[in-house]
Amino acid sequence: MGKAISLLRPPQATRKSESERGMELRKRPRPPLVDPDFVSSLPPRKRARGQAVPPAPARRQAMRRRGRCPPVTIQSPVAGIQPSACEPCEAPLRACRLPGASFIAHRRRPFNWYEADMWTEVAKYLFGAELVRLSSTCRWFRRLLADESIWRYAFLRDLSLLPANADRYPPRPLHRSWRLLYTAAFNGAHSYLFCQSKRHIGAYRVGGFLLESPHMLLTAMLALPRWLPPQEDGPQIAIEMTGACMLSNARPGIWIADFHLVQCPKCTINTCSGVLQVLDARHCELFLEDSFWKGTWEYEDLGDHYNNEETATAACAIFNASRRAQESASCVLSAKSWVRRCDDPQPKAHRTPYAVALNSNLLSNSNEGLVSSFQAMRDTTRDGQIVSVRITQQIC
Incomplete structure (x- = not known):
């Protein structure tokens, strides 16, 4: 009777083996977490089939003999900054050993975000020695404070010759500089x-x-x-x-x-x-x-x-x-x-x-x-x- 009933059922697909069924239920491996603040190095090459993986202690000993750390390179996202070096082996720093530590680098803003008109207004309150010290700090200030109008204002201000309309003054000779005139007048x-x-x-x-x-x-x-x-x-x-x-x-x-x-x-x-x-x-x-x-x-x-x-x-x-x-x-x-x-x-x-x-x-x-x-x-x-x-x- 049981055989007769089984013969009346429609044909069904063959069941997969238990090993194949286990492969379906297995979760897919998660991709490794990547810190967005870092630019990671290229992924390592795949090993050939059948190649044995060396044990971890032996690999570490080999790295120490060659004088470098494990090859996990961490590069800086800021252009122009070289990777650091660890003190024991003086090799490029590969990875941080401390748990939970991370290097957060922010992109540096260019220095010329300062407004030239703002610093020109600030220069009106500085004396000649202070202008020279400020111009020696960097190239940006040196180019800004080389303007003749700043030294002309300082020259007339320190001589108490600043009227409401500065166009009344006679023009200086062309072979003279206001900075040289200021130096000759206030160098003692x-x-x-x-x-x-x-x-x-x-x-x-x-x-x-x-x-x-x-x-x-x-x-x-x-x-x-x-x-x-x-x-x-x-x-x-x-x-x-x-x-x-x-x-x-x-x-x-x-x-x-x-x-x-x-x-x-x-x-x-x-x-x-x-x-x-x-x-x-x-x-x-x-x-x-x-x-x-x-x-x-x-x-x-x-x-x-x-x-x-x-x-x-x-x-x-x-x-x-x-x-x-x-x-x-x-x-x-x-x-x-x-x-x-x-x-x-x-x-x-x-x-x-x-x-x-x-x-x-x-x-x-x-x-x-x-x-x-x-x-x-x-x-x-x-x-x-x-x-x-x-x-x-x-x-x-």
């Missing part, structure tokens, strides 16, 4: 440092002023003369008569004024107790001329003015002749607004964009008058323009 050098350093006592920077025309007015008092002799007669006659003179061949541009204390040159250094105050003004490019440092340019005497009356102050001033009637010149002439008190013997200097002045209070019982000497230096290699002037007065 002065005109007495070259040939009269032994008699020099001290110096003080007054500031800068503008000379838009070749006309310059020098006075030995804080007052403008009502009348001057003709310029054809020379500056000596005008200085002797009025204590002032007009120079018509000065070099236009930016001038720098300094105040100096110098020992009296008419006596020996050891015995002379006289001190001279000097208002020294020079063109900003004087210290960049080779003829000045060679000593071919020297100061020439323009004349002396002697005031035989007892005076309480020693004052002098230099004006831009084309701007002397403006408010900046009148501010210098109103001495009560900036001079010191009568009992204060310390000198006091005052500066405006078009004039500069100096005043010192003298002891009434120790002076019998005041002698003011005028000097000028000319450019003998070109057109004979005046590049520096001095007004010297004895204060004690």
Whole structure:
């Protein structure tokens, strides 16, 4: 009966063997986990069939004999970074032995993400020495701070010559650099440092002023003369008569004024107790001329003015002749607004964009008058323009 029933059933597919059934139920092997922060090396080559796998201890011993670690290379995702080396064998670091440790490297941003306009604005608040130190940090700052506009701003700022409209300034000569001008103006050098350093006592920077025309007015008092002799007669006659003179061949541009204390040159250094105050003004490019440092340019005497009356102050001033009637010149002439008190013997200097002045209070019982000497230096290699002037007065 059972056989009959089995014969009536439809034919069925042959069952697979137990070994094949086990292969179907077996899970597929998972792919190895790959850290996305690393660029793994190429997969190892497959071994040939029948090739025996060496035991792990023997393989490690072979690696140690050859002086390297197991060949599991870890490369850095950052271009240009070389793999490290382990200390025991000094071979390239292959893998980290510590459990759970990983090397996380982030891609480095380029340095030029800084905005050039932002650093140009920051450079306006730095002095020359700070700009030099900043430019020496890297090439990016060196290229940025090589801009002439930055050094031009620093030069005019430190001389207190920054108006609302900077286009008013006379253009500099093309063979000069604003960085060189800044260095020559603020490196501590002065005109007495070259040939009269032994008699020099001290110096003080007054500031800068503008000379838009070749006309310059020098006075030995804080007052403008009502009348001057003709310029054809020379500056000596005008200085002797009025204590002032007009120079018509000065070099236009930016001038720098300094105040100096110098020992009296008419006596020996050891015995002379006289001190001279000097208002020294020079063109900003004087210290960049080779003829000045060679000593071919020297100061020439323009004349002396002697005031035989007892005076309480020693004052002098230099004006831009084309701007002397403006408010900046009148501010210098109103001495009560900036001079010191009568009992204060310390000198006091005052500066405006078009004039500069100096005043010192003298002891009434120790002076019998005041002698003011005028000097000028000319450019003998070109057109004979005046590049520096001095007004010297004895204060004690």
